Amino acid sequence: MLEINNLHVDIDGKQIINGLTLTVPAGEVHAVMGPNGSGKSTLSYTLAGRDGYEATDGTATLGGADLLGLDPEERAALGLFLAFQYPVEIPGVAGMTFVKTALNAVRTARGEGELSALDFLKLVRARLKDLGIDEAMLKRPVNAGFSGGEKKRNEVLQMALLEPKFCILDETDSGLDIDALKIVADGVNKMRGPERGMLVITHYQRLLDYIKPDKVHVLAKGRIVKTGGPELALELEEKGYGDVLAGVAA
Amino acid sequence: MSATAETVADVERLNEKYKYGFVTDIEAENAPKGLSEDTVRFISAKKNEPEWLLEWRLEAYRRWLEMKEPDWGKLGYPPIDYQDAYYYSAPKSNENAPESLDDVDPELLRTYEKLGIPLREQEMLAGVKNIAVDVVFDSVSVATTFKKKLAEAGVIFSSISEAIQEHPELVRKYMGAVVPRDDNYFAALNSAVFTDGSFVYIPKGVKCPMELSTYFRINAENTGQFERTLIIAEEGSYVSYLEGCTAPMRDENQLHAAVVELVTHADAEIKYSTVQNWYPGDENGVGGIYNFVTKRALCAGDRSKVSWTQVETGSAITWKYPSCILQGDDSQGEFYSVAIANNMQQADTGTKMIHLGKRTRSRIISKGISAGNAQNSYRGLVKMLPTAEKARNYTQCDSLLIGDQCGAHTFPYIESQNRSARVEHEATTSKISEDQLFYCRQRGIGEEEAVALVVNGFCREVLQQLPMEFAVEAQKLVSISLEGSVG
Amino acid sequence: MAAKEPLGVAAFAPSFRERSGEPEWLSGLRRDGFARFSEGGLPTNRDEAWKYTSLRPIARAKYEPAPANDDAVLGDLPGLMLEGSARAVFINGRLAPALSDLEGVTAYVLPLADALGADWVQALLGRQVDDAQVMYALNAALFDDGLAIRVPDGETMPRPLEILFVAAPGERALMWHPRMAIDIGENARATIIERHIGPAKGAYLANHGADIRVADGAVLTHAKAQLEGGEGRHLAMARVSIGEGAIYDNFVLTLGAALSRNEVATSLNGSDSEVRLNGAYMLNDRQHADHSSRIDHLAPSTRSRQVYSGAIGGNARGVFQGHIVVDQIAQKTDGHQLNRALLLSDHAEIDSKPVLEIYADDVKCSHGATAGDIDDDQLFYLRARGIPAEQARLLVVRGFLAAAAEGLGDEAVRSIMLAELDKALGLEGIE
Numbered sequence A: 001m002l003e004i005n006n007l008h009v010d011i012d013g014k015q016i017i018n019g020l021t022l023t024v025p026a027g028e029v030h031a032v033m034g035p036n037g038s039g040k041s042t043l044s045y046t047l048a049g050r051d052g053y054e055a056t057d058g059t060a061t062l063g064g065a066d067l068l069g070l071d072p073e074e075r076a077a078l079g080l081f082l083a084f085q086y087p088v089e090i091p092g093v094a095g096m097t098f099v100k101t102a103l104n105a106v107r108t109a110r111g112e113g114e115l116s117a118l119d120f121l122k123l124v125r126a127r128l129k130d131l132g133i134d135e136a137m138l139k140r141p142v143n144a145g146f147s148g149g150e151k152k153r154n155e156v157l158q159m160a161l162l163e164p165k166f167c168i169l170d171e172t173d174s175g176l177d178i179d180a181l182k183i184v185a186d187g188v189n190k191m192r193g194p195e196r197g198m199l200v201i202t203h204y205q206r207l208l209d210y211i212k213p214d215k216v217h218v219l220a221k222g223r224i225v226k227t228g229g230p231e232l233a234l235e236l237e238e239k240g241y242g243d244v245l246a247g248v249a250a
Numbered sequence B: 001m002s003a004t005a006e007t008v009a010d011v012e013r014l015n016e017k018y019k020y021g022f023v024t025d026i027e028a029e030n031a032p033k034g035l036s037e038d039t040v041r042f043i044s045a046k047k048n049e050p051e052w053l054l055e056w057r058l059e060a061y062r063r064w065l066e067m068k069e070p071d072w073g074k075l076g077y078p079p080i081d082y083q084d085a086y087y088y089s090a091p092k093s094n095e096n097a098p099e100s101l102d103d104v105d106p107e108l109l110r111t112y113e114k115l116g117i118p119l120r121e122q123e124m125l126a127g128v129k130n131i132a133v134d135v136v137f138d139s140v141s142v143a144t145t146f147k148k149k150l151a152e153a154g155v156i157f158s159s160i161s162e163a164i165q166e167h168p169e170l171v172r173k174y175m176g177a178v179v180p181r182d183d184n185y186f187a188a189l190n191s192a193v194f195t196d197g198s199f200v201y202i203p204k205g206v207k208c209p210m211e212l213s214t215y216f217r218i219n220a221e222n223t224g225q226f227e228r229t230l231i232i233a234e235e236g237s238y239v240s241y242l243e244g245c246t247a248p249m250r251d252e253n254q255l256h257a258a259v260v261e262l263v264t265h266a267d268a269e270i271k272y273s274t275v276q277n278w279y280p281g282d283e284n285g286v287g288g289i290y291n292f293v294t295k296r297a298l299c300a301g302d303r304s305k306v307s308w309t310q311v312e313t314g315s316a317i318t319w320k321y322p323s324c325i326l327q328g329d330d331s332q333g334e335f336y337s338v339a340i341a342n343n344m345q346q347a348d349t350g351t352k353m354i355h356l357g358k359r360t361r362s363r364i365i366s367k368g369i370s371a372g373n374a375q376n377s378y379r380g381l382v383k384m385l386p387t388a389e390k391a392r393n394y395t396q397c398d399s400l401l402i403g404d405q406c407g408a409h410t411f412p413y414i415e416s417q418n419r420s421a422r423v424e425h426e427a428t429t430s431k432i433s434e435d436q437l438f439y440c441r442q443r444g445i446g447e448e449e450a451v452a453l454v455v456n457g458f459c460r461e462v463l464q465q466l467p468m469e470f471a472v473e474a475q476k477l478v479s480i481s482l483e484g485s486v487g
Numbered sequence C: 001m002a003a004k005e006p007l008g009v010a011a012f013a014p015s016f017r018e019r020s021g022e023p024e025w026l027s028g029l030r031r032d033g034f035a036r037f038s039e040g041g042l043p044t045n046r047d048e049a050w051k052y053t054s055l056r057p058i059a060r061a062k063y064e065p066a067p068a069n070d071d072a073v074l075g076d077l078p079g080l081m082l083e084g085s086a087r088a089v090f091i092n093g094r095l096a097p098a099l100s101d102l103e104g105v106t107a108y109v110l111p112l113a114d115a116l117g118a119d120w121v122q123a124l125l126g127r128q129v130d131d132a133q134v135m136y137a138l139n140a141a142l143f144d145d146g147l148a149i150r151v152p153d154g155e156t157m158p159r160p161l162e163i164l165f166v167a168a169p170g171e172r173a174l175m176w177h178p179r180m181a182i183d184i185g186e187n188a189r190a191t192i193i194e195r196h197i198g199p200a201k202g203a204y205l206a207n208h209g210a211d212i213r214v215a216d217g218a219v220l221t222h223a224k225a226q227l228e229g230g231e232g233r234h235l236a237m238a239r240v241s242i243g244e245g246a247i248y249d250n251f252v253l254t255l256g257a258a259l260s261r262n263e264v265a266t267s268l269n270g271s272d273s274e275v276r277l278n279g280a281y282m283l284n285d286r287q288h289a290d291h292s293s294r295i296d297h298l299a300p301s302t303r304s305r306q307v308y309s310g311a312i313g314g315n316a317r318g319v320f321q322g323h324i325v326v327d328q329i330a331q332k333t334d335g336h337q338l339n340r341a342l343l344l345s346d347h348a349e350i351d352s353k354p355v356l357e358i359y360a361d362d363v364k365c366s367h368g369a370t371a372g373d374i375d376d377d378q379l380f381y382l383r384a385r386g387i388p389a390e391q392a393r394l395l396v397v398r399g400f401l402a403a404a405a406e407g408l409g410d411e412a413v414r415s416i417m418l419a420e421l422d423k424a425l426g427l428e429g430i431e
């Protein structure tokens, strides 16, 4: 499903990702862990097509389609969803308007046609309920003045609404309280399915107690330096990155 | 379909950027070209005006001859040849003023239909609040709707020409009382040659039962439009008034110099909203309306209030500063503005809040958006006079830049002569946020739509001030005006 | 209509004379300066750049050029503001070598007349003058004395330099037009402190001009305490060009003079350069003080910070004009200006005009302006802690004004400026 091969990425002429290779087959959930500044967010932004993240070498495809040449909205239409590590505030734009516009854009691109106002509202209410989010949140401008945890929940809500084919969650667990972590993990688990792939970036093993990954990768210095099963996360939690990094050339 | 997507589709359907750009083929009667005392006499005679008004006009004309065109705005345009324009153009069919809408030239009615202005009262949608409309086509008012219903409430809503005939004492008392005829170059010009406009009088204690609206349309070629609007709100009354403007697409520039005067007595309130969408010219700056407007309100009575809301998206040149003289104690002035300049447009707009009365309050919220090669300036004055005990002002001016060929400028003047008065002014200028655009696009929203969404959010505080029916229109207009500004 | 003689030209014309022995470029500069002045005359409210400050009174005052200092009556000179500084003393606009102490900095600080042959002096003085800079043009035409200060590349001026300007006016109204040329070389550093003092009585006009270059990587701290006499009029204009990565850190404390205008025009010519213009002013009686600034962002990633705070009492009037221009190439500009004024009497007035003119899109610019009386909440808080009302007011005013000095990078300089402020407030030793 998601295939990344020998990817190199520059930001402002500085190489951040150098030779990253990673495959996530449909139906699987892979976790990515790694020290601060190792390039995890850079990878997710690059896949989502953020300006300034220049892939200088390598390839990235989703379901066989080349991602790197596409505009961000085209990638979204292909079914790529990124839950941001730092969700952006958009003053003056009501959350409801925002998700409606996004959903209709994505549906139109997929040839599904727009939802009627009523169906849309039904859908939104159902998802809000699943995630234990108050509808009032969607009346406020997107993320504006939200607490850290509220922003993260809002990301998961949008993910649930847009029903993407492939989800990247960049530290969606950071900032969540204990109950919210469970709710969010439940939401994510509900979305697991044979058609859908997920890349879960996290620093904490705890999330992986709830969202059982098929594989765990360690990203360091812009490359995947180690891959293992769920037990790798436990090992890292215990020992830190020291051992893993020891073998990596600078 | 979302509002913005709808807009984009609309525009594509029309296959032109400015959908009001058509010309109505209608026979018109013009004054001889050029400007002289004779032109002034011609207009006054056409309108069968009393002698005092002719004298008033002539005096304004003489003052205008001595005045200099202002050059302090951040605007560049070739010199205007005031002799190369018509100062009076009236649809011929309107020569004998229509008694009712049935007498109005059907061609005209169709024009307004095309513009989306409901003129036939029965066509008003059920459920939508009723709106009475005065329609000014080139130099004359062609129709005013709902007159009867308004008359029952004691509200006078008519063209100013009619008011001059029917209510000369009111017109004489108030015309020029807020904007003296020699106030500035363009006001003097207007005073000399104004042809029509709207007149509103709300008697004591009356809340006007419906929104009032004037729709201005420039149709004829080489014609200037010089309308004059006068609104008087007596003690304890209230009115909400909206004006809209469009013009055909023409290669030459057309002049529009209006004067609007508002007077509120004690406890009265006027809410004045404008959606200005005169033809802005093409991407290369050919054609478009030169819009030089003097709008001023006198909050004469205690606790009176005037609120100006404007959405300025049209015109090649905009020179406009709706102002409030806060004379009554506890009176309030508000100015909410969205000004969008794209392509080669130039806008220099803002407000003046002159605080005289005790505890007077003013609030200024200005949102400027520049795109293409446009220049957009906010220019404002807040003045606290020594009598303005405990007066307050709050000003927030934000500018947004889209593209690196445009400019955004802020020229505030803040003068305080009262220690107990408090003035707060804030202004920011920044680029449209890449982060916000990326976030929208990651969710699948296309670039143009993402821009429209973010810009509408930026303007929200102002758009919210518009009467509901127009807020949606205005939102679409914001999106259309920015077409082609990205990518 | 007969052409009207521009304001004040007749009053100044007799002072303008050809001077023998000066280099040709300077004679040209003086002629140009006078021609420019004669064209427009003294600025009045009709000139946008002088909208709130009219120099009409100056035309009437009939100032005469100050004679050489021999007969100036002087009391004791005040002590140094900053311990360890070198000092150049000017009496009525002329350098008084006998009163100065330039030990250790003689290689850096020269009388202007001795440096006229240097290319760098010519380059600095000869820069283009804006139309609005009329008094600066007049300064060029009329200056008799000044300093040429130069710190070569990579060097640090060994001692801070205090320039003490003493006004010793006589029976007749006198004027002087000192000129400074300041060149801080690449990666060089210097601290210059100006102090302007004068007696309570006696009319005079001090019309200062300064040409400053802060080269790539250099840092210039330039502070000024304006404590002119009660009948003095003080006009000062500094034009500063700032190179890549350089910092120009300017602070002005305005307490004196009947009429004053402190104008700083800076251009950020190199990328990553920074300018800080800050000021505090306290006015009383019929004082009029104008702080005007112009910042041209002409290179990418440049930064400007301005905070001016004023407390205005009596019948005084404060003026602030701040003008930020961001050129089309100056992407990633970060500019901020703030003007805050306290009106402490019923007849005080503040006029401010903070202009932003922006031609680049990737910028962050903002300005703010406030005017009003002392914050009642603050006052109440202090009084609730047992501080008597009058004392509390002073403290609040002090805090309000001192905030403007926060942007001044050099701590020692900041504290002497605040000490000067505290002296004026009768709060000596508060910090």
Ligand SMILES: Nc1ncnc2c1ncn2[C@@H]1O[C@H](COP(=O)(O)OP(=O)(O)OP(=O)(O)O)[C@@H](O)[C@H]1O
Residues within 6 Å of the ligand: A011, A012, A014, A016, A034, A035, A036, A037, A038, A039, A040, A041, A042, A043, A085
């Ligand atoms: N715009 C930029 N310019 C220069 N360097 C950048 C830029 N953005 C990111 N970097 C650098 O790229 C590296 C990778 O950053 P990234 O955000 O991808 O790390 P991360 O693995 O997500 O870290 P964290 O766990 O803290 O979220 C860091 O060293 C960061 O400083």
Ligand SMILES: [Mg+2]
Residues within 6 Å of the ligand: A040, A041, A042, A085, A170, A171
């Ligand atoms: Mg990260």
